[in-house]
Amino acid sequence: xIQYVLGRLLGTLPVLLGVTVLVFxxxxxxxxxxxxxxxxxxxxxxxxxxxxxLREAYGFTDPWVVQYGRFLQEFMTGKLLSLRTDTPVLxxxxxxxxxxxxxxxxxxxxSVLVAIPLGIIAAVRRDTVWxxxxxxxxxxxxxxxxxxxxxxxxxxxxxxxxxxxxxxxGTLAHLVMPALTLAFGTLAIQIRMMRASLLETLPQDYVRxxxxxxxxxxxxxxxxxxxxxxxxxxxxxxxxxxxxxxxAITESIxxxxxxxxxxxDAVISRDIPLVQGVVVFAAVMFTLVNLAVDLLYGLLNxxxxxx
Amino acid sequence: xxxxxxSSSSGRSARLPGAQGFWPRLLSRPAARFGLGxxxxxxxxxxxxxxxxxxxxNAQNWLDRLKPPSAQHPFGTxxxxxxxxxxxxxxxxxxxxxxxLPVALGLTVGTTIGILAGYFGKTTDRLFxxxxxxxxxxxGLLLALAIIGTLGPGFKNAVIAIGVGMIPVFARLSRAExxxxxxxxxxxxxxxxxxxxxxxxxxxxxxxxxSPLVVQSTISIGSAILSTAGLSFLGLGVQPPTSDxxxxxxxxxxxxxxxxxxxxxxGIMIALTVLSFxxxxxxxxxxxxxxxxxxxxxxx
Numbered sequence: 001x002i003q004y005v006l007g008r009l010l011g012t013l014p015v016l017l018g019v020t021v022l023v024f025x026x027x028x029x030x031x032x033x034x035x036x037x038x039x040x041x042x043x044x045x046x047x048x049x050x051x052x053x054l055r056e057a058y059g060f061t062d063p064w065v066v067q068y069g070r071f072l073q074e075f076m077t078g079k080l081l082s083l084r085t086d087t088p089v090l091x092x093x094x095x096x097x098x099x100x101x102x103x104x105x106x107x108x109x110x111s112v113l114v115a116i117p118l119g120i121i122a123a124v125r126r127d128t129v130w131x132x133x134x135x136x137x138x139x140x141x142x143x144x145x146x147x148x149x150x151x152x153x154x155x156x157x158x159x160x161x162x163x164x165x166x167x168x169x170g171t172l173a174h175l176v177m178p179a180l181t182l183a184f185g186t187l188a189i190q191i192r193m194m195r196a197s198l199l200e201t202l203p204q205d206y207v208r209x210x211x212x213x214x215x216x217x218x219x220x221x222x223x224x225x226x227x228x229x230x231x232x233x234x235x236x237x238x239x240x241x242x243x244x245x246x247x248a249i250t251e252s253i254x255x256x257x258x259x260x261x262x263x264x265d266a267v268i269s270r271d272i273p274l275v276q277g278v279v280v281f282a283a284v285m286f287t288l289v290n291l292a293v294d295l296l297y298g299l300l301n302x303x304x305x306x307x
Numbered sequence: 308x309x310x311x312x313x314s315s316s317s318g319r320s321a322r323l324p325g326a327q328g329f330w331p332r333l334l335s336r337p338a339a340r341f342g343l344g345x346x347x348x349x350x351x352x353x354x355x356x357x358x359x360x361x362x363x364x365n366a367q368n369w370l371d372r373l374k375p376p377s378a379q380h381p382f383g384t385x386x387x388x389x390x391x392x393x394x395x396x397x398x399x400x401x402x403x404x405x406x407x408l409p410v411a412l413g414l415t416v417g418t419t420i421g422i423l424a425g426y427f428g429k430t431t432d433r434l435f436x437x438x439x440x441x442x443x444x445x446x447g448l449l450l451a452l453a454i455i456g457t458l459g460p461g462f463k464n465a466v467i468a469i470g471v472g473m474i475p476v477f478a479r480l481s482r483a484e485x486x487x488x489x490x491x492x493x494x495x496x497x498x499x500x501x502x503x504x505x506x507x508x509x510x511x512x513x514x515x516x517x518s519p520l521v522v523q524s525t526i527s528i529g530s531a532i533l534s535t536a537g538l539s540f541l542g543l544g545v546q547p548p549t550s551d552x553x554x555x556x557x558x559x560x561x562x563x564x565x566x567x568x569x570x571x572x573x574g575i576m577i578a579l580t581v582l583s584f585x586x587x588x589x590x591x592x593x594x595x596x597x598x599x600x601x602x603x604x605x606x607x
Contacts, residue, residue: 018441143582148574159564242446267456275456286446
């Protein structure tokens with residue numbers, strides 16, 4: 001088992017290296033001179049000779065492989081600096097990450113608590129009014145833009161009813177609306193997955209056997225659920241890993257100081273080292289969470305063999 | 308089995324008695340009918356915007372600033388006194404493009420990669436698929452944000468950013484289809500008869516994968532509209548004064564809670580557009596995927 005986990009961890013290395021190469025290459029696509037792009041307004045009024053000197057100082061005249069190696073080394077050792085604040089990119093990321101982790105956990109917890117029962121009801125009461133209502137809710141969930149939902153609940157709860165603070169962080173009340181927004185965004189896919197997966201499981205032979213030997217319906221459902229949950233767990237895992245990279249739109253609407261907002265600020269101010277850092281960090285998180293989900297399979301489904 | 312042969316070659320083989328055509332199957336579903344009707348209306352709105360709209364999209368009227376809906380301005384006016392209805396109608400053009408263009412990019416590049424990887428296998432396959440794994444390692448909007456952070460904001464860059472993110476989905480889908488179809492006798496027979504790679508790919512492999520690609524494209528258009536609107540909302544996509552639903556929502560935030568009509572109408576339009584593509588996508592899947600149909604009939 002341990003050997004298997006280590007093997008899988010090693011297996012993610014090429015992908016993660018690929019991510020760093022791609023993120024490094026992004027800088028090469030910046031239109032115009034990289035030094036001008038990095039310095040922004042400071043570069044204006046500099047002579048060509050000064051720019052040449054800076055180009056050499058930044059190492060843009062070195063071969064790409066050397067530049068990539070330096071980028072990787074600086075990132076890993078925490079020496080990659082943000083252009084705006086001159087603090088190490090890694091420090092900024094680690095400051096913001098707890099906020100994103102908190103928001104993601106609460107939001108996903110919320111949506112799982114709602115989505116799984118709804119998905120089960122829709123599947124068990126298939127083609128009834130309940131099924132139709134739940135299916136409609138989940139269709140609306142994937143069609144309504146999360147940022148619009150966010151504005152609407154802000155309008156209702158913060159500006160009309162004044163129950164909640166409109167934005168910011170610090171208290172539990174601040175967490176409610178961003179968590180609701182993210183939960184709403186992930187609800188639909190979980191409901192659909194739960195419903196579809198249970199519908200595939202219910203007609204299977206072992207479920208029929210359980211029913212035939214006289215088990216009460218609740219117990220039959222428990223049997224079926226154990227297998228039906230496997231694809232749902234994958235979806236939840238994917239959502240979790242993806243949200244850990246920060247929810248740029250939601251975090252910016254509610255001024256939540258997480259990774260998403262950091263990414264957005266970095267993109268708007270064209271702070272390229274910071275963009276590179278956040279993106280690599282988020283991709284690493286995402287990959288690791290996906291690996292963890294894969295390993296979770298075994299716990300849910302004893303038929304999965306490691307080796 | 309009858310269904311499988313009827314649709315796996317896009318209707319070119321003889322239909323067995325009882326097998327319905329594609330359109331009756333699609334239109335027999337109320338949800339799909341509703342989606343198609345909705346989309347037709349949206350396309351008409353986009354095409355006829357200059358005829359239907361009360362004013363030009365950027366006509367400003369400083370006397371009529373931030374007016375609630377009325378007979379003269381059914382959706383109200385914005386902070387520049389522009390008609391929200393006009394801007395919503397013109398916004399349909401941008402939004403439909405914002406959905407279609409990224410998918411066109413993802414579909415073209417992704418399917419090319421998928422076919423090459425699936426058909427030639429070995430090193431080509433390994434190389435391309437590792438590259439796709441790398442693209443898939445960027446969660447959510449992050450790849451798009453990184454690309455825009457590099458290229459700068461704007462509609463064209465937003466389309467590229469969202470489109471690149473769609474490449475791996477289409478690559479994986481078409482690769483799986485190619486791997487599945489290429490072992491069939493008819494493909495081997497074509498090869499034995501001396502057909503070249505290009506002929507096998509275009510005459511035999513591509514037609515057999517249109518169904519899953521059409522379904523995936525339809526659903527992807529919906530999500531591309533959401534993503535591009537999100538980027539515009541963040542100020543990274545369509546730039547003012549172009550009328551775009553995401554951009555309208557973004558500038559409307561400043562006038563909350565008073566001017567509710569500025570946020571309600573563009574939001575509903577985005578939701579309806581995405582909903583129409585989702586409904587059509589679901590309908591297409593049921594009408595085109597023989598396995599889904601078989602499953603349904605079995606259960607009943």
